[in-house]
Amino acid sequence: MRAAHDHVVQFYDDESYLCEAVTRFLSPGLRPGQPLVVIATPTHLDAFTQRLKVQGFDVESAILDGRVTLLDAGRTLSTFTDENMPDAARFKESIGNLFEKSRAGTDAMSVRAFEEMADLLWRENRPEAALCLEELWNELADTYSLSLCCGYAMSNFAREEDSDRFQTICSHHARVLPTERYSHLLDEDARLREITYLQHRALVLETEIQRKRAEAERVKPLEREKAASESASPPS
Incomplete structure (x- = not known):
C-alpha cells in the first residue's frame, strides 16, 4: 500500500515570500511535534529559523532533540548525485536514512519536509536532473508517509523553451502553489481579474510564438535557395 503522501510545489518571485510560505508550511508540524526536515541553502535555512523564532517556536530545542533537521541543500545533493x-x-x-533518523524515538509516522535541491539543479542549468529528482521523491512516497514542499524560483522558467518542462514540474506535484503575485490577492474579484490578465498574456505570447514559427518556416525555402545559388556560383 502506498504511504500517505502530499507533494506540493511552491513558486516564488521574492525570497521574502518564500520565507513566509515555508514557515507557514512548517509551523503545523512544529506544534504537534511532527519530525521536520529542511534541506535548503544556508541563507534560507537561517531565514526560516529566524522567522520561526519570531513566531515563538523554540527551534534550538527542537534541533537538539531531533525533531527538526536542517541540512545544506548543496551538500545533501552531493551525497547522491x-x-x-x-x-x-x-x-x-x-534520504531514507535521514527520515528514519528524524522519526526515531517519536510516535510520528509522517515527516514534514521542505527541499530546494531541485531548484539548485535548475539554477545550474540541469533541468533533466531536477525532473529526475522529483520522480525520486515520488518513488520515496511508496515507503514513507511524507508531506513535502518543493520551492522553485519562477525566474527559472522565463524562457520560451522552459514551457514544457515547467508543465512537467507541475505534473510531478499533487498541488501547485502560485507566486506571491497571486497569493497576496485576498479579494476574490482581484484574483479573478489577475487570472483573466494572465490568460490574456498567455494568449498574446502564444500568438507571438506561432507568428515567429510561421515566419521561420516562410524564410527557410528562401535561405535554401540562397545557399544553393551561392554554392552553384563559380568561384571568382
Whole structure:
C-alpha cells in the first residue's frame, strides 16, 4: 500500500515570500511535534529559523532533540548525485536514512519536509536532473508517509523553451502553489481579474510564438535557395 503522501510545489518571485510560505508550511508540524526536515541553502535555512523564532517556536530545542533537521541543500545533493544525475539507490539510502533518523524515538509516522535541491539543479542549468529528482521523491512516497514542499524560483522558467518542462514540474506535484503575485490577492474579484490578465498574456505570447514559427518556416525555402545559388556560383 502506498504511504500517505502530499507533494506540493511552491513558486516564488521574492525570497521574502518564500520565507513566509515555508514557515507557514512548517509551523503545523512544529506544534504537534511532527519530525521536520529542511534541506535548503544556508541563507534560507537561517531565514526560516529566524522567522520561526519570531513566531515563538523554540527551534534550538527542537534541533537538539531531533525533531527538526536542517541540512545544506548543496551538500545533501552531493551525497547522491553521480555524473550530474541523481542516483536512485544512493538517494533512497541517503534520504531514507535521514527520515528514519528524524522519526526515531517519536510516535510520528509522517515527516514534514521542505527541499530546494531541485531548484539548485535548475539554477545550474540541469533541468533533466531536477525532473529526475522529483520522480525520486515520488518513488520515496511508496515507503514513507511524507508531506513535502518543493520551492522553485519562477525566474527559472522565463524562457520560451522552459514551457514544457515547467508543465512537467507541475505534473510531478499533487498541488501547485502560485507566486506571491497571486497569493497576496485576498479579494476574490482581484484574483479573478489577475487570472483573466494572465490568460490574456498567455494568449498574446502564444500568438507571438506561432507568428515567429510561421515566419521561420516562410524564410527557410528562401535561405535554401540562397545557399544553393551561392554554392552553384563559380568561384571568382
